[in-house]
Amino acid sequence: MTGHIHGIARQLTGPGRSAIATIRVQGDLTAWDVPDSLFRAVNGKPVAEFAINALYFGVWGDPGEDVVVCRTGEDSLEITCHGGVAAVSRVLSDLAGRGFSTMSDGVQLADEALQRSDAETRVDTSAGSRLPLSVLQGARTQRTAEILLEQVSGTWDRFVTQLADSGSDDAKTLIAQALTRADFGRHLIEPWNVVLCGRPNVGKSSLMNALAGFTRSIVSEHAGTTRDRVTLETAIDGWPVRITDTAGIRETQNPIEREGVAQTLAAIDEADLVIIVLDRSELLTAEDHRLLDRQPRRRIVIAHKADLEPARQDRWPDDSLAVSSVSGNGIENLLKTIASGLVPQVPDHGCPVPVTRQQVEWLERLCHVR
Numbered sequence: 001m002t003g004h005i006h007g008i009a010r011q012l013t014g015p016g017r018s019a020i021a022t023i024r025v026q027g028d029l030t031a032w033d034v035p036d037s038l039f040r041a042v043n044g045k046p047v048a049e050f051a052i053n054a055l056y057f058g059v060w061g062d063p064g065e066d067v068v069v070c071r072t073g074e075d076s077l078e079i080t081c082h083g084g085v086a087a088v089s090r091v092l093s094d095l096a097g098r099g100f101s102t103m104s105d106g107v108q109l110a111d112e113a114l115q116r117s118d119a120e121t122r123v124d125t126s127a128g129s130r131l132p133l134s135v136l137q138g139a140r141t142q143r144t145a146e147i148l149l150e151q152v153s154g155t156w157d158r159f160v161t162q163l164a165d166s167g168s169d170d171a172k173t174l175i176a177q178a179l180t181r182a183d184f185g186r187h188l189i190e191p192w193n194v195v196l197c198g199r200p201n202v203g204k205s206s207l208m209n210a211l212a213g214f215t216r217s218i219v220s221e222h223a224g225t226t227r228d229r230v231t232l233e234t235a236i237d238g239w240p241v242r243i244t245d246t247a248g249i250r251e252t253q254n255p256i257e258r259e260g261v262a263q264t265l266a267a268i269d270e271a272d273l274v275i276i277v278l279d280r281s282e283l284l285t286a287e288d289h290r291l292l293d294r295q296p297r298r299r300i301v302i303a304h305k306a307d308l309e310p311a312r313q314d315r316w317p318d319d320s321l322a323v324s325s326v327s328g329n330g331i332e333n334l335l336k337t338i339a340s341g342l343v344p345q346v347p348d349h350g351c352p353v354p355v356t357r358q359q360v361e362w363l364e365r366l367c368h369v370r
């Protein structure tokens with residue numbers, strides 16, 4: 001590796017084997033204009049002359065490997081190669097040999113280098129004003145990866161420049177608007193937490209499995225089957241979600257079950273969305289009412305076992321959704337309700353979204369100072 005860092009090379013696609021892999025290279029692309037260039041386009045053009053957003057087919061290194069290169073901006077391009085681990089490692093290690101920092105050998109170093117080179121053009125280059133490329137590593141779904149890519153590809157930087165050019169009042173308004181998207185931004189790299197709760201035997205584990213589409217949690221007719229939190233990561237409408245199945249809530253003398261119930265109550269308090277599961281075929285109990293009286297940030301109430309005859313009930317919550325995990329009725333509707341509950345409004349294209357805690361703290365400090 002040369003002493004000088006020319007930029008960053010980073011695998012955009014997830015780690016592990018896949019059909020194809022994409023590597024994003026950002027930085028000083030003149031480093032490519034060396035006689036034994038790493039990439040030889042079939043049409044003979046040097047990388048510096050590539051049109052933006054056009055695809056160039058060619059050969060990587062010697063012995064040659066077929067790859068496609070797309071120049072995505074003045075100082076960035078994407079290399080698409082075979083998705084095997086060896087092919088990706090080879091491209092990254094060749095780039096590291098030419099002075100590109102591959103994330104594994106120093107996110108920090110590369111970030112600092114880019115920050116230094118930008119210092120003259122930025123008004124404030126404190127850590128919080130920057131969105132490091134490494135956030136892309138946290139993307140779990142294509143939908144969140146696309147939004148993060150848009151942010152690191154200029155949207156966030158344009159916002160920082162706009163703030164610097166704005167008067168105090170305008171800047172405050174822009175900051176307040178950006179901060180309303182902080183919760184959404186955090187979840188681009190951290191799944192939303194959805195917690196299933198209810199008294200024993202109402203069908204929480206069955207509902208978890210129906211949402212997952214496979215058996216993740218044990219189901220049985222015996223009340224008190226789930227004693228521990230069982231989690232599952234999935235994507236709902238393209239949003240990464242961690243669903244937690246919990247121990248049924250009831251008064252119990254069994255110390256293990258009591259610990260399970262304590263964990264359930266803690267999980268409810270930490271959740272982004274709580275799904276309260278009620279058994280529609282039985283009368284509501286004091287435990288059901290106690291759960292309904294808790295005030296989580298967001299909640300969905302399920303009238304479960306909707307395939308069975310409903311119990312004669314005077315007070316049934318108005319906002320409940322009828323679902324049967326046995327027949328599958330209501331599951332589609334529940335998935336839609338979860339997605340819109342977690343993300344009521346997707347930010348428009350071009351809107352700045354703070355992603356890291358440092359960005360949020362920076363905005364809050366700036367709002368204070370201005």
Ligand SMILES: Nc1nc2c(ncn2[C@@H]2O[C@H](COP(=O)(O)OP(=O)(O)OP(=O)(O)O)[C@@H](O)[C@H]2O)c(=O)[nH]1
Binds near residue numbers: 204207
């Ligand atoms: N008819 C009907 N039965 C269901 C439905 N969902 C679950 N059950 C049954 O209800 C019983 C309890 O289901 P579980 O999913 O284990 O319930 P749980 O709430 O996880 O129970 P604990 O882990 O003990 O708290 C099982 O016999 C399931 O087959 C449903 O939608 N309809």
Ligand SMILES: [Mg+2]
Binds near residue numbers: 206217218219245
């Ligand atoms: Mg269970």
